[in-house]
Amino acid sequence: MNLIDAVSRNYFIKELYPNGLIEDMLIGRIGFDCDNKFCVNFHTxxxxxxxxxxxxxxxxxxxVVVICLLxxxxKNVVISNWDRISFAPVTWTGEGENMTFHTSGDDWEVSLTFGDLVFQECRTYIW
Known part of the structure; x- marks a missing residue:
């Protein structure tokens, strides 16, 4: 499983990356809202x-393309040493109605288990 498989309304992302997102990504933003909702931006x-x-x-x-999702x-959140986060491989797993993404480096980690992800938009910039 990869990001594209985990996202609803993924038609545009599939057009951009028909063979999947296989390179390292950076989680540039993650935010939590009431009603058990969240946003996450993956930079590739x-x-x-x-x-x-x-x-x-x-x-x-x-x-760089930023993929913005809601x-x-x-369910579960692990964020350690957010100030050190960088581009790294992201692994995706699914079990029942839950999905999890996990990424880590030598001294940092981000992991989130959740129910749904929906594509919102893409943005771009020069690294």
Missing amino acids: KQKPVKEVEKWGIWGENYD GQRV
Whole structure:
């Protein structure tokens, strides 16, 4: 399982990355709201297969795509040493109605178990 498989309304992301997101990602934002909802932004340096005209040219106008998602039904959260987070592999697992993503480095870790993720938008920037 990868991010694309875990997300509802993933048509646009599938067009950008038909072979999946296989490179390291950075969790650039994670926030929790009332009613057991959350938002998470995954940053990837993986070049999209499809060009998006309004974004410009890869490597010139942007070299990172931010995938913004909303989720619900948070179960478990682990965040340690958030100030040290960086690009790293993200693993995805699913069990029953729950999914989990996990990423870590030498001295940091982020893991979240939840029920649903829904695609909201993509943004871009130069790293």
